[in-house]
Amino acid sequence: MPTSTAELGELRPLMFSIAYRMLGSVSDAEDVVQEASLRLHERSRSGEPIERPEAFASTVATRLAIDALRSARRRHEVYLGTWLPEPLPDDDQDPAHRVERDETLSFAFLAVLERLGPVERAVFLLREVFVMDYAEIAAIVERDEAACRQILHRARARIADGRPRSKTDAARDAALLDTFFAALDVGDVDALASVLADDVAFYADGGGKAPAVRHPLHGNVTVARFLAGLVRRGVGLQVRMERTWMNGDAALRVSSADGATLSLLMVHVDDGRISVIGNQLNPDKLRHLGPVGDLNALVSGDH
CATH class of the missing domain: 3.10.450.50 (Nuclear Transport Factor 2; Chain: A,)
Structure with a gap:
């Protein structure tokens, strides 16, 4: 059964949440969501069933974000001065932007994520934020599970000093x-x-x-x-x-x-x-x- 338009719309916040954390850019994340939504829509119209829409959406959005991040990193290499992410208002009225708030959404942490390469960032976010198992992550980033575990270990070490030091009060x-x-x-x-x-x-x-x-x-x-x-x-x-x-x-x-x-x-x-x-x-x-x-x-x- 094809995925309905309503169901596709419900996946937009998930895709934006992945893309924004990956890219630190509202506009670039919206581009990823637009392209990913188009691919989901085309897959649905083809009559080929999407058995797990959330998994499919996560895969498409992550892979598109990895490609976009590779291009963005090249731009950052010639960026004048310090790079900071585009701000995301807490009261944003766009339904697609209603992402779950945690420390990985803070501007400080998004800036720390710049230390990670595209695949490292994807593995880290999919595991730490979206709590996916290694089999799912491996399929998305097209690496084996052992490699994903090593990538995550390396990513954690590279950003350890940028993570919150205590619980908030x-x-x-x-x-x-x-x-x-x-x-x-x-x-x-x-x-x-x-x-x-x-x-x-x-x-x-x-x-x-x-x-x-x-x-x-x-x-x-x-x-x-x-x-x-x-x-x-x-x-x-x-x-x-x-x-x-x-x-x-x-x-x-x-x-x-x-x-x-x-x-x-x-x-x-x-x-x-x-x-x-x-x-x-x-x-x-x-x-x-x-x-x-x-x-x-x-x-x-x-x-």
């Missing part, structure tokens, strides 16, 4: 974020430094299209001073700042006077301190969120 983390954003609002360096991990890292992604630091900053005092400076600059430019949530992390949407997004400052809490901050300024990675402002023009005074 919702009340503690909420208070920590309130302190952080209140300190950020007034540019209080000491208060900012008090909630940042000693080895906190700050990354900015301008993609060569927006002003951003090219190299990561490290250390609570260094990052606190830099953040305070950003706020002072923002006040001078009359930008608006609004708290929001992206990829399961707290974030600050910075927008121009007309409401166009200029950047997203994403904050990752780990072990009771803010461990990673990412500032997404690349306009190409903000367009799926709505109108994007011209930060270069604003900074240069051409507004």
Whole structure:
């Protein structure tokens, strides 16, 4: 019996969840889902039964994402500055984007996944996030089970220092974020430094299209001073700042006077301190969120 249109639609969140984690790009993940859906539809129309639609969808989406990631990695090799993923709003209204939230969806962890090759990333995600058995994974990535076990072991080792160090405490983390954003609002360096991990890292992604630091900053005092400076600059430019949530992390949407997004400052809490901050300024990675402002023009005074 052919798979119905409704059943195919129900598979879109699964395929998006795989593709987005693989690629760190909303637009690229949507392309994968579109192509995978087309292949499922064509298979269904051919009259050939899809006995396990979820397994078929996972296989098609993963293989397409591996191909897309190989191309994306070549682009990353010539990328200007630090690469950060495209933000995924927690309140995204697209039914296909309603993925289950866990630490592997955070911007900090998606950036860590950049250390893995395409097949490594697929094996890691299929096992750790989607809890597939090795036989299923082996069939999807076209390796034997023993090889998949070795790939997973290697992948875990390569990203071990990027995984959460402790379980979250919702009340503690909420208070920590309130302190952080209140300190950020007034540019209080000491208060900012008090909630940042000693080895906190700050990354900015301008993609060569927006002003951003090219190299990561490290250390609570260094990052606190830099953040305070950003706020002072923002006040001078009359930008608006609004708290929001992206990829399961707290974030600050910075927008121009007309409401166009200029950047997203994403904050990752780990072990009771803010461990990673990412500032997404690349306009190409903000367009799926709505109108994007011209930060270069604003900074240069051409507004």
